[in-house]
Amino acid sequence: MSDSATAQERYLTAAIAAARKGRSEGGIPIGAALVSANGEILATGYNKRVQLGSAIRHGETDALENAGRLSAAVYAGSTMATTLSPCDMCTGAILLYKIPRVIVGENRTFYGGEDLLRSRGVEVVVADDDECVQIMTEFIAAEPELWNEDIGEPSTSGGPPRRAAKE
């Protein structure tokens, strides 16, 4: 069962709001929302590389973390809305939890694991949303090094600030 276009817009709007919140904190503006089968937004999340010094808190994984421990039955009816095409890690998280549908805000600035998702039976809806494109275009232009770090691409400068490991 697919939601209406209006419902999909509502989910993406929540993801965009999370992305903008992240940017307002100086972070990478990628947000996500995990939505239940009945349209309840279970949690939102956004990239926290800068805010938490995190290598694993991307939009989608942060939404999953904020949603907490859920049963397979909840994931089985859920939708992940994300402002940007999911990277390999977030693609894998969606596959792990067998989330059946992903709404992608845009995939023009970055093309992630959509083909793998589809090959594993996940429905991928690409909204090609202008606001999502604009947010990422502005961010990548402003902070190309930070963006490269987030997707595991080589830096042209010295890379991220090195600090001691947490444990």
Add this chain to the structure above:
Amino acid sequence: MSDSATAQERYLTAAIAAARKGRSEGGIPIGAALVSANGEILATGYNKRVQLGSAIRHGETDALENAGRLSAAVYAGSTMATTLSPCDMCTGAILLYKIPRVIVGENRTFYGGEDLLRSRGVEVVVADDDECVQIMTEFIAAEPELWNEDIGEPSTSGGPPRRAAKE
């Protein structure tokens, strides 16, 4: 360049110690170690589903988180040692950061994304370690529901304890 068998054992021993620490805390006994090109253990990590109510802190992702923000150059020379065949999420995290080599303690109790890793050029070494098999066999027998939750499989009871989302 591959490390000697002795070096690989040292990395896996660190991952096993992390797994056992997690079990001693009541958690799921899967551990990992991220190792630099010169054999330095950058960070260890272990599954924290129980301890932190976390949906994304698996052994490998926890090690990546504990290692903190690293440049692509560091990941490019690194090795991920893990007590168990990596799930889809951890497979994706390894691919995101282009970690070129994974040492898998065992893949008898769970077979994860090894084929995808190899198809993307990652070297996967399966140690088939008896201690790793024993740790997981005992855990799965003792807590099958918790294990199913961790790999996104349906529960035969009511699923995980439900709590409010963190945000």
